[in-house]
Amino acid sequence: MSTPPPPGPHQPQGSPGQPQGPYAQGQYPPPYPYGPPAAQGPYPYHPYGTYGRSVPVNGVAIGALVLGILCFLPAVGLVLGLIALVQIRQSGERGKGMAVAGSVLSCVGLVLWSLLVSTGAASNFWDGFKGAASGEGTAFALARGDCFNSSTGSLEGETYDVDEVPCDDQHDAEVVAVVKVPDGSFPGDDELADIADDKCYEHAGLYALDAWAVPDGVDVYYLVPTRQSWRFGDRAITCMFGSTDGKPLAESLRRDYMTLDGYQVRFLSASNIIDNVLYEEPEAYPEEDLAANRAWAKDVHRVLGEQIEKLRTQPWPEDAKAPVTEFLAEMGDSRKEWGKAAAADDADTFYAHYEKAYGFVDGATTVTARKALGLDTTVPTYEDDSDSGGEGGSGGRLDV
Incomplete structure (x- = not known):
């Protein structure tokens, strides 16, 4: 860059205007x-x-x-x-x-x-971050046996904040289990729903061993991770009981090994095993697939024999011995009918023994035995889900 000349007239040496x-x-x-x-x-x-x-x-x-x-x-x-x-x-x-x-x-x-x-400060920082997200009043802090109200007033959709309340107070839901999902990439909403359907109903049966004590209009719901919460380490599916008709729950539905005595657990465990095999009835009617129905009747006959023998050899309270004995005798009569159904040569013969066998299920001796053992005596109503197209009842999901 050139330097500007100093102020004032400047004339080079020599003649004016002539280069030198x-x-x-x-x-x-x-x-x-x-x-x-x-x-x-x-x-x-x-x-x-x-x-x-x-x-x-x-x-x-x-x-x-x-x-x-x-x-x-x-x-x-x-x-x-x-x-x-x-x-x-x-x-x-x-x-x-x-x-x-x-x-x-x-x-x-x-x-x-x-x-x-x-x-280890980096690890502590991350643990602290997750701990803050799992603080009191959030869906991440729920544990088995907790009762809460949803901030949205619904058990479907998305939520984060929950209001934990005593189970003796009215509440929207009661947690029956928290199932951990393996680490890895986000499995997707459908895969998480499949896992929840499989695990939550299983855990619900363990949480409420006495299915008769679960009111009509109550089903299984679940909280599942979202793609966003998965990024922050959320790997928990929260299984819970909730009302399907919008009415709040009034008390705890927990009936497990922590709240029942040994006699009650023994009786309920055998009854639930029998119920489980009854629920495996083939979708095809006997006139459509007699072989499948006969095979199922044979399984019912076998399981009844195993559970009757197990209950017969167990000690019972003095005032429950006679009622339990009568119950077992009636189950033995039911077992005979299931054996005949398993040997039926045609659909009509199968139906005849099938109906007699089911006539003993949840009958008067069952109610008397349950009463003697201090269990619920309200016979549940069973809905026909054959046309519903679903596999897990009428429950739903709540994303966190």
């Missing part, structure tokens, strides 16, 4: 070989134009500075800073200060990360 030295008249020395520059006013002449062109800033230096400030990937920031210094030295670009600052900050970041990893 070896150049002839009409010729001009460099840097003006083609004549003097146009008048520039008070500003100096610039060889690159009126405004000039600034030297560009090295882009790698900018990246190094950004990574250094954010302390994100400090090793990458340090490498970028070193590369930028080499490029600036070769190209003459600006940004040396940025490259140096980014390298220094990245070195500091590397030291800090090393300390976090070596002392």
Whole structure:
């Protein structure tokens, strides 16, 4: 860049207006070989134009500075800073200060990360973050046996906040289990729903061994992780009882090994095993597939024999011995009918023994035995789900 002349008149040596030295008249020395520059006013002449062109800033230096400030990937920031210094030295670009600052900050970041990893502070920070997300009043904090009200007033859709309440108070739901899903990539909503259907009904049966004590209009619901909560380590499916008719639950439905005595657990366990095999009835009618129905009747006959023998050999309270004995005798009569159904040669014969066998299920002796053992005596009603097309009852899901 040229230097402006000092203020005031300036006249070179020699004759006014005549170039001096070896150049002839009409010729001009460099840097003006083609004549003097146009008048520039008070500003100096610039060889690159009126405004000039600034030297560009090295882009790698900018990246190094950004990574250094954010302390994100400090090793990458340090490498970028070193590369930028080499490029600036070769190209003459600006940004040396940025490259140096980014390298220094990245070195500091590397030291800090090393300390976090070596002392376990990084792990503690992540655990603390998840712990905060699992704090009281959130769906992540629910455990088996907890009762709560949904912040949305519904057990379907999405929720985060819940209001935990005593199970003796009115509540929307009661947790029966918390099932952990293996780590990995997000399995998808459908896969999580399949896992929940499979596990939650199983755990509901263990939580409420006495199915007669579960009111009509109560079914199984579940909380499942969303794609967003999965990113923060949410791997829990929360299984729960909830009302299907919008009416709140009035008491705890828990009837498991923690709340029942040994006699009650023994009786209920045998009854539930029998119920489970009865639920496996083939979808095809006997006139459509007699062989499948005969095979199922044979399984019922076998399971009844096993459970009757097990209950017969167990001790019972004095005031429950006679009622349990009568119950077992009636189950023996039912077993005989199932054996005859398993040997039926046609659908009509199968139906005749099938109906007699079912006539003993949940009969008067069952109610008397349950009463003697201190169990619920309200005979449940069974809905025909054959046309529903579903597999898990009428429950639903609640995403967190």
